[in-house]
Amino acid sequence: MIPKIIILFTVLAVVAARRSYQGYKVYEVLQETVNQAKFLHQLEQSNDSIDFWHLSKQLNDRARVMVPPGAQPAFIADLMRNGFQFSVLIDNVESTIQNNAAVASRKPIPIENSILHKYLRHSDINSYLDELANKYASHVSVVEIGKSYEGRPLKTITINENANNPVILLDAGIHAREWIAPATALYAINQLVEHATNNKNVLSNLTWVILPVVNPDGYEYSHEQERLWRKTRKPSGRCSGTDGNRNFDFHWGEVGASSSACSETYRGDTAFSEPETQAVRDALLKLKGRCKFYLTLHSYGNYLLYPWGWTRTLPDGWREIDEVAQAGAAAIKKATGSRYTVGSSTNVLYAAAGGSDDWAFAEAKVPISIIMELPGGGSQGFNPPASAIERSVKESWIGIKAMALKVAQKY
Ligand code: 0X9
């Protein structure tokens, strides 16, 4: 029997170890002119202490920027000097994080039920995959495609393997804090395996390979220590982590990626410096010729984006990708009314080289490569409450299915 006082101290130690976002604010900043948009992009590149949750090239769009208390006076002075209109979207980021902790500590429920109501931990996600492979052994299998830097198994689940089928590779969670992405991948797995009869049209002549958490070290760290952690966890000098979505070897580091290890968009020491990006690379290379659709889930902003992410020029074959993405956006619009913006990453958002989407398209020769920026949590940004999971994953699955169907018709 462990004395209560020890339990209390352990709980306090764990709570104390978690990074606090007390006093951090998220500002919404309206960019009305080209110069204002340029100013924000330069700020994103040059200032490691402020964190852009959303930034795009579109005029009259509102950037969302998280700023720690000490940097707020200078940030506001910068905005005023440049004539920005702005407001405070989240007054204290810490209060949105505590809401989530309350949900996370509810008593456990069976995994299938939890998918819609909880952000599952990495070990539970992997257990679920193994459980499905055991239960549906004739057409479901799990493969460990590598290990994360901290040694967590990177598991893919393959559904409906058949050498004649085109393959869809779906991944999620390369950015740790974007919890809704692994939750969506998990719901897709659940639908394809446990509700196969409702999803026959995307199973009959397609094989799905799904990696629900690309960056489990970062994902776990964002549960335990820093809710808004984005990168992997391997140390580089005095800072930790690489932005996995700047680490792929295609125009690596050329634009929109930082060479500073402390930046949120650190490109890594070399291209493919991270075991997690190597695993995605190898999985895609293994499927070269067969994989027709690479879909990578992120959050947030309701975007369906495609190559290139490193230049504003559009690649040969972009119309095919656009057609698939438009099918996804239209299906969602029809089902729930939610709007997605469709276009090339550089033209819609910003130029950022080294993304998995560009690499899959250019080097693994996947003809349809799309990044889906899922809905966020409204005023909570990356921190959509667990109560929002069900509505979000069900809506996103409608779009994913519509895109898969389009791909099945093409190949
Ligand atoms: O910046 C990113 O990596 C993505 N947005 S996020 O807010 N989820 O971080 C967009 C990436 C678009 N694709 C490329 N630039 N290749």
Ligand code: ZN
């Ligand atoms: Zn992301």
